[in-house]
């Protein structure tokens with residue numbers, strides 16, 4: 276059941292946004308994307324400069340774009356790429372990633388678009404893990420408090436909007452900066468991989484997230500859904516799986532308590548999400564981490 280509705284991706288130069296744009300385009304679904312004005316990926320071609328802080332989306336894209344007979348699916352991937360920055364620069368972060376983001380959502384609704392917002396597993400405190408959509412929220416840090424405010428704004432003002440919460444997203448492209456790329460560098464340098472002890476996560480393939488967003492539009496999902504690989508890993512076990520795939524089963528993987536990592540703001544220890552409701556509604560099948568790592572390995576070998 277293809278969705279022929281046009282997509283607008285706010286933040287299409289980023290990790291998830293760029294995969295979503297490519298995924299939709301490959302299926303012949305019309306999609307346009309934005310990048311920030313001042314960001315690090317200014318050189319990405321064919322993206323429309325749009326800055327949450329200064330620009331209004333209807334002026335930027337043009338009112339005609341939203342006059343399509345089918346509602347525009349507007350996916351908001353714009354975000355800060357450093358969680359601790361939200362804590363250090365709380366006022367600025369709040370202005371851009373809460374106030375301006377809510378204004379963007381209101382603008383999208385006012386022209387008949389359906390907003391999709393990407394939120395985080397960190398709206399939970401990380402004490403238990405395997406969180407489903409009914410679990411009470413308790414944001415672990417400032418980044419998550421800001422995400423939750425946008426979620427709540429949508430719930431109050433845009434019942435047709437859809438929020439997906441995500442845990443750690445990974446890819447198979449060695450040219451992209453994910454923790455697989457970081458682990459590969461350490462492996463190559465013969466240096467230990469240091470992991471947060473007892474950290475449990477549900478790492479999810481970025482291509483599966485792109486397909487989930489397409490499916491969410493097809494199924495007209497609204498409210499909050501968790502999109503997460505059903506495989507849950509201790510972080511150190513995922514690192515060991517990675518090392519084995521590279522023929523280095525004895526490479527040192529060291530576990531240290533979260534407190535020793537000295538993050539500026541708090542982190543959730545067990546961030547894993549339960550994505551079974553979404554998977555049931557859409558029949559999305561996730562790619563196993565073993566397969567993602569094998570693909571990563573194949574792309575390294577092909578270089």
Ligand SMILES: NC(=O)c1ccc[n+]([C@@H]2O[C@H](COP(=O)([O-])OP(=O)(O)OC[C@H]3O[C@@H](n4cnc5c(N)ncnc54)[C@H](OP(=O)(O)O)[C@@H]3O)[C@@H](O)[C@H]2O)c1
Nearest residue numbers: 286288289290291311314315316326327353354356393444
């Ligand atoms: N990646 C994960 O593991 C993960 C996990 C949970 C939730 N999420 C959520 O998923 C979304 C996408 O994440 P991502 O990893 O793809 O992020 P990303 O790679 O850092 O990309 C962020 C995007 O936002 C744009 N942007 C930044 N500041 C902006 C501003 N002021 N105005 C307009 N656009 C701005 C960036 O543009 P430039 O390229 O021009 O800077 C880029 O296109 C975020 O909301 C994130 O919180 C991600």
